[in-house]
Each structure stands twice: as C-alpha cells, then as structure tokens.
Amino acid sequence: MPKTQETVLEIDLNALKHNYQHLKNKVHPETKFLAVVKAFAYGSDSVEIATYLESLNVDYFAVAYVSEGIQLRDAGITKPILVLHPQSVNFETIIERCLEPSLYSQYVLNAFIEVAEAKKQQNYPVHIKFNTGLNRLGFSEKEVTQVSDRLLKTKSVKVASMFSHIAASEDLNEKAFTLNQIQTFKNITQEFKEQIGYHPMMHMCNTSGILNYPEAHFDMVRSGIGLYGYGNSEKADAFLKPIATLKTIISQIHKINTGDSVGYNRAFIAKRPTKTATIPIGHADGIGRQYGKGKGFGVINGKKAPFIGNVCMDMIMLDVTDINCQEGDEVVLFDKKTTAASFSETANTISYEIITSITQRVKRIFLK
C-alpha cells in the first residue's frame, strides 16, 4: 500500500468476504444470512458494502431507517431489505421502494395495514418483532393474539418473518437470561404461527448470537459487527479481520519546553521537553472529545503515540517525544493489528461506537 497523504478510511473488501464466509460457515447451509448495513454499514459505506455482499449472494439486508433503505434501492440493490425501525410517516415510501418494515407495536401495525390497503397491496411482506427481554421494541407475549387477529382481518400484508433480539448475546454471564429469551421466543412464535395458519421465518441472533447460541439460529441470522471484523471477544476476534483502517499523516511537528501547553484550554502541560505531532483529524471526523488527554493514540512507525490535550474539531496533537518521525509520516489510528476495539477501550467505549462515528468528511477508499 502506498503511504497515505491525507486522512482516509480504507475498507478492505477481501476482509469483508473472509468475515462473511467465516460467519456463514457457523450456520447451517439452509439458514439464511441477513447482513446488517445500517449506519453506513457501520461507518464504512453501505452502498459499496451491500453491493459487494449482494455479489456474494447474501440473502437479506437490514437497515435501521427508511432513508437508508432508499439509498440502497437507488444504488440498485435488489435483495429484500428489512427496515428495523421505520416510522409511520414513511410507510408509503416503504411500499413504493419495496422495503420491508419491522412492525413492533399496535400503532405501527395498524398504520402500516391502513397504508397497504389504501395502496391496494396483497401479501406485502412485513416482519413482526417480539420483545423477549431487551425491552426496546416489540410486541409482548400478551399481545400475540391481538396481533394475529389484526393480521387475519386483512389480505394486504403477509408475515415474512417473526423475530426478536437478544439483550446480552456477547455476555456469557447472562446465559440463563438469554436461554430464557430463546425459550420465550419459541413459545411466542409457536402460538403466533398456529393462530395465523402459516410458518413465517424465525430469526433472533446477531453476531454474538451466531457465535454463542447455535441453537437459536432458526431460519435466518442477522450479522452486523462480525462482517466488519469484530466479534465482541478475543476468541471471536481471532477469526475475524477488521475491514476498516483509519489513517492520516503528521501535518506539523513542534518542539516545546517544560511548562509549555498544547491545544485549547491548555489541557496538556509539558512535564519535560516534548515533541508533538499535529494530525488532520478531529471531532468533526468522529474522534469525539471523550478522547484526548491521554485517551486514544496514533501508531507512528510502529510506536504508539498518545493523544494529548483536547481533541479539536479538525486536529489532534500527539506526544511523539520518543518516536523517530517527521512531518508527512503516516499515523494509523486503527487497523487490523491495532484494532478499533483497542482504540475505543481507551475511552471506555466499544468498537461499534468508534467505527460508526467516522463522519462522511473522511474519504473512503476501497481495497479489493
């Protein structure tokens, strides 16, 4: 790879393919695979990622919001797209763009059926979300009969799937809770499919669910973070390859004296003669103010340089006193070796947050 000359997020599509195949090998060949490409495919680029995954024959996509689904349809994605968190104001658009809504409450169920009937739909595919313990979105066990009664009164929609979401699939200390969620889901779906008289698909597992709960793979699994190379545990990470590398260059080096300060509000005071490097990336690029003051780092010529002072909008300063480096040298914030998980740990957050935070100002480059 030639050294970068500006801030870039490099996306390795071969790593994506590796992760997809690794996760797919964990599930039964008949089990469908849904790729979660919400939030710009976890901060990379949803169109590039979905187009590539479609070429690998992934079965389904999911996004959070309708606008994200429209972007994929505009780019020519033809596989089914589940919209996990649609708002009723967008229901006409959902139908016009062949998107498939998650229906999670009486309100959205009724609202969607009304729109589907007005648009003279027959058997429009919808996904019924059940709450089994996350307490975020979904019908409760008590509402099953009400939901099926409502569905039996219309021909406009047909249930493509029944699904739920695990609250702590990555945390094996919560195994009893998770097993209870799985059992609850089985009970609910058994009752529901008897009432509606047909068998929609069942799905429940996210990435860590795929890895930790093979008994809950059912008809489809939904993977996001794993496709992007993170498995929420050291053991799982060993088999996955982070697809994103965030790198930049040193814009300027300063040599300052003991007692001199660096950056806004003088948040860093040099305790020794110090060499600093300024890099062209800041909180407007997604490296938030929870970093800085020793949290976060860049890797320069193989050595870690901590962020010092406050993160600025377009710049961060690093302590490079002990590193042999010069202006123009490459600075890696995260890559396959020094992962986004380890970067985010310095600020007590998770890989999901840092990778989805990288804003659209950062140029994306795709490696194939």
Ligand SMILES: *Cc1c(COP(=O)(O)O)cnc(C)c1O
């Ligand atoms: C985001 C999301 C996923 C993907 O989870 P990962 O942990 O990234 O694999 C799956 N299902 C639902 C409902 C989600 O919101």
